[in-house]
Amino acid sequence: MGKYLARRILTTIPVLVGISFIVFALVSFAPGDSISLMLSNETVNVENVAKLKAELGLDRPWYVQYVSYIGKLVKGDMGRSVQFNRPVAEMIGEKIGNTFKLTIFSCLVSLCIAIPLGVLAAARRRSIFDYSATAIALVGVSMPSFYLGLLLILFFGLRMGWLPIRGLPTYDSTFLKQIRYLILPSITLGSSMAGILTRLTRATMIEALGQDFARTARAKGQSEMGVLFKHAFPNAFLPILTTFGMQFGSLLGGAVIIETIFSLPGLGMLAMNAVKFRDLPLIQGTVLVFAICFVAVMLIVDILYVFIDPRIRYD
Amino acid sequence: MADNLLEVKDLRTYFRTEEGVVKAVDGISFNLERGKTLGIVGESGCGKSVTSLSIMRLIPNPPGKIVSGSIVFEGKDLLTKTEKQMRGIRGNDISMIFQEPMTSLNPIMKVGTQISEAILLHQKIGTTDAKKKAIEMLTRVGIPMPEKRMDSYPHQLSGGMRQRVMIAMALSCNSKLLIADEPTTALDVTIQAQIIDLMKKMRSEFGTSIILITHDLGVVSGLADDVVVMYAGKIVEKAAVRDIFKDARHPYTIGLLQSIPRIDQEVERLQAIEGVVPNQQEMPPGCAFYPRCVRATERCRTEAPPLESFDAGKRAVACWNAVKREAITMSDTGNAPMDGGKAK
Numbered sequence: 001m002g003k004y005l006a007r008r009i010l011t012t013i014p015v016l017v018g019i020s021f022i023v024f025a026l027v028s029f030a031p032g033d034s035i036s037l038m039l040s041n042e043t044v045n046v047e048n049v050a051k052l053k054a055e056l057g058l059d060r061p062w063y064v065q066y067v068s069y070i071g072k073l074v075k076g077d078m079g080r081s082v083q084f085n086r087p088v089a090e091m092i093g094e095k096i097g098n099t100f101k102l103t104i105f106s107c108l109v110s111l112c113i114a115i116p117l118g119v120l121a122a123a124r125r126r127s128i129f130d131y132s133a134t135a136i137a138l139v140g141v142s143m144p145s146f147y148l149g150l151l152l153i154l155f156f157g158l159r160m161g162w163l164p165i166r167g168l169p170t171y172d173s174t175f176l177k178q179i180r181y182l183i184l185p186s187i188t189l190g191s192s193m194a195g196i197l198t199r200l201t202r203a204t205m206i207e208a209l210g211q212d213f214a215r216t217a218r219a220k221g222q223s224e225m226g227v228l229f230k231h232a233f234p235n236a237f238l239p240i241l242t243t244f245g246m247q248f249g250s251l252l253g254g255a256v257i258i259e260t261i262f263s264l265p266g267l268g269m270l271a272m273n274a275v276k277f278r279d280l281p282l283i284q285g286t287v288l289v290f291a292i293c294f295v296a297v298m299l300i301v302d303i304l305y306v307f308i309d310p311r312i313r314y315d
Numbered sequence: 316m317a318d319n320l321l322e323v324k325d326l327r328t329y330f331r332t333e334e335g336v337v338k339a340v341d342g343i344s345f346n347l348e349r350g351k352t353l354g355i356v357g358e359s360g361c362g363k364s365v366t367s368l369s370i371m372r373l374i375p376n377p378p379g380k381i382v383s384g385s386i387v388f389e390g391k392d393l394l395t396k397t398e399k400q401m402r403g404i405r406g407n408d409i410s411m412i413f414q415e416p417m418t419s420l421n422p423i424m425k426v427g428t429q430i431s432e433a434i435l436l437h438q439k440i441g442t443t444d445a446k447k448k449a450i451e452m453l454t455r456v457g458i459p460m461p462e463k464r465m466d467s468y469p470h471q472l473s474g475g476m477r478q479r480v481m482i483a484m485a486l487s488c489n490s491k492l493l494i495a496d497e498p499t500t501a502l503d504v505t506i507q508a509q510i511i512d513l514m515k516k517m518r519s520e521f522g523t524s525i526i527l528i529t530h531d532l533g534v535v536s537g538l539a540d541d542v543v544v545m546y547a548g549k550i551v552e553k554a555a556v557r558d559i560f561k562d563a564r565h566p567y568t569i570g571l572l573q574s575i576p577r578i579d580q581e582v583e584r585l586q587a588i589e590g591v592v593p594n595q596q597e598m599p600p601g602c603a604f605y606p607r608c609v610r611a612t613e614r615c616r617t618e619a620p621p622l623e624s625f626d627a628g629k630r631a632v633a634c635w636n637a638v639k640r641e642a643i644t645m646s647d648t649g650n651a652p653m654d655g656g657k658a659k
C-alpha cells in the first residue's frame with residue numbers, strides 16, 4: 001500500500017509541471033504583452049520598453065524564462081501584482097482562506113443534501129419521495145448558479161431579511177458569525193453538485209441494493225436499514241467519491257462567479273479583478289492555485305479510495 | 316404422519332411486469348421431512364429461485380408478490396409472519412446459500428466480519444465470542460488457517476473457498492433448514508464434488524434439512540432424498556431420487572435424464588430437449604410442455620394435466636400420457652401387461 005501511495009503521489013509531479021507550463025504559456029504567448037500594459041500611462045519610447053524588458057528578463061528565450069519562472073515558484077515567489085504592486089503570493093495568502101471556507105461549506109451542504117436524499121430515494125424507489133427527490137435534483141443540476149444566487153438573495157436576503165447577502169466580516173468576527181454569511185453563497189455554489197450527487201447516489205444505491213451481496217445480507221436476517229447502510233452504501237460510496245472529486249473542479253470554477261455575486265473577498269474575486277485589469281502575474285497566480293487545489297483534491301480522493309476499497313490495495 | 320419441517324401448499328408467486336403478469340411459481344405444493352434433503356430441478360427460468368426466495372419471504376415487491384398459498388415451517392405459516400419476525404427466522408432457522416459465491420459476499424467487507432454479522436444478529440453474544448464462533452465455523456467448513464482468513468476480503472479467496480465461507484455463514488446459527496440455490500453451478504467439477512461432500516458432512520453434523528436447487532440431476536443424485544421437477548412454474552413430477560433415475564414418468568423428466576452425461580453409455584451426443592420454455596404470454600392453455608413434448612396428444616393442447624399421486628401418495632406426475640415403465644418393457648419383450656403404473 002505504501003508503494004501504491006508513493007507512486008500515486010509521484011504522478012502528481014508531471015501534472016504540476018504541465019499546469020505550471022500552461023499557466024506560463026497563458027501569459028507569455030498571449031497576444032498583447034505585459035510591458036505595454038505597465039507603460040500605458042507613460043509616454044512610451046522605444047528605449048524605455050527595451051530597458052524594462054531587459055530588467056524583467058523578457059528579452060530572453062521563452063524556455064529560459066520558464067525555467068526562471070519555475071525557480072521562483074519553488075521559492076514561493078509568484079511575482080508582483082501590476083495593479084497593486086504587491087507580491088502575488090501574499091495577496092493569494094490573504095484571500096485563500098475565505099475561498100476554502102466557501103468551497104468546503106458548499107461541499108458539506110451538497111453532501112448533506114445529496115446523500116440522504118439519494119439513499120432514501122433508492123430505498124423507497126418509485127414512491128412520491130423518490131419522484132420529488134429526482135425532481136429537486138433535476139432543478140439543482142439544471143438551474144444556473146448565478147440565477148439561483150440572485151433568487152436566494154432576493155427572497156432570503158431582501159424580502160425576508162433573514163440572512164446577510166454580501167461580504168464576509170473579518171474584523172472582530174468569529175467563525176460562527178461568518179457562517180451566517182456563508183449560508184446563501186454555499187447553497188448557491190453547492191446546488192449543482194448536490195443535484196449531480198443526488199442522482200448518482202440514487203443510481204449507485206439502486207444498483208448496490210440489487211446486487212447479490214445485498215440479497216445475502218437480507219437472507220442472514222439483516223434489517224432493511226442494515227442492508228442500506230452497512231452493505232449497500234459503502235459499496236455505492238466509491239463512485240460517489242470519484243464524482244465528488246471531479247465535480248470539485250467545477251465547484252472551484254463556480255466560486256469565481258459566486259464570490260463576485262456575493263462580494264465575498266476570496267480567490268475568485270481576486271481572479272476576477274485581475275482579469276478586469278489584465279494584471280497578468282495575478283492571473284497567473286490565481287489560476288495556478290486553483291489548478292493545484294483541484295490536483296490536491298483528486299489526490300486525496302485517490303488516497304481515500306485505497307483505504308475504502310480493499311480490492312485496489314496491492315495492484 | 317411424517318414429521319414435516321416444511322409444508323408448502325399451493326404457493327403462487329407472480330411478478331407484475333410491463334409485458335403482463337408473470338406466473339413465476341404457479342400453485343406448487345411439497346413437503347420436506349426433518350433431516351431430509353429435497354432436490355428441486357428444472358430448466359433455467361422455471362421458478363426454482365423464486366420458490367426459494369418465497370420461502371425466505373425475500374421476493375422483491377414490487378414487482379413480485381406471493382398471491383396465495385401457505386408455507387408452513389415448524390407448524391407456523393411464514394406468510395402470516397411480520398417482517399420483524401421473518402428477520403428473526405432468516406439466517407437463524409432458515410438460511411440460504413447462492414449460486415454465485417463471487418458476488419454473494421460483500422466485496423469490501425472482511426469475510427470474518429460477514430460471518431460474525433450473521434451470528435451477532437441472532438445470538439446474544441459479544442463481538443469477541445462471535446469472532447471465535449466464526450473462526451470455529453471456518454474450521455468446520457475446512458478452510459485452512461481460519462484465523463488468518465477472517466481478515467481476508469472475498470476477492471482474495473477462490474470460488475470454492477468463498478462458497479465454503481457462505482456455508483459457514485449459513486450454518487453459523489445452526490439453521491434447521493438450508494436452502495442451497497445452485498450451490499455448485501458456478502464452480503468447476505472437482506470443486507463441485509468437494510462442496511457436495513462438505514454439504515453432506517454438514518448435514519450429518521448439524522442435522523440440517525436441505526432444499527437443494529439445481530438444474531443438474533447429477534448433483535441431486537449425490538445429495539437428495541426426494542426430487543421435485545418443475546416446469547414453467549409448476550411441479551410436473553415428484554418422486555424419491557432412486558425412482559426418478561430408475562423410473563421417471565414425465566416426458567420432461569426423461570428428457571432431463573437423457574441430457575446428463577453418463578460414463579457407462581457411449582452416446583454420440585447428449586440429447587437436448589428440443590425447443591425452449593414458452594414465455595408467459597404465449598403459454599398454451601393446456602400443458603405448458605405440450606409444444607416440446609414427444610408424447611403430446613390433442614388433449615394436452617387444450618387441457619392442463621393435474622398433478623396426480625400414485626404409489627400410495629409417494630409419487631406424483633402431471634401428464635396425460637405419462638410413460639409407464641411396464642409399457643417400455645412391453646415394447647421390448649412383446650408382452651402386453653395392460654395395467655402398468657397407475658399414472659395417467
Ligand SMILES: Nc1ncnc2c1ncn2[C@@H]1O[C@H](COP(=O)(O)OP(=O)(O)OP(=O)(O)O)[C@@H](O)[C@H]1O
Pocket residue numbers: 330331332337339357358359360361362363364365366375378379530
Ligand atoms: N424480479 C423479477 N421481475 C420479473 N420477473 C421475474 C423476477 N424474478 C424472477 N422473475 C421471473 O420468474 C421466472 C422464474 O425465475 P427463477 O429465477 O425462479 O428461475 P430459476 O428456475 O431459478 O432459473 P435459473 O436456473 O436460471 O436460476 C422467470 O421467468 C423470471 O422471468
Ligand SMILES: [Mg+2]
Pocket residue numbers: 363364365496
Ligand atoms: Mg435461479
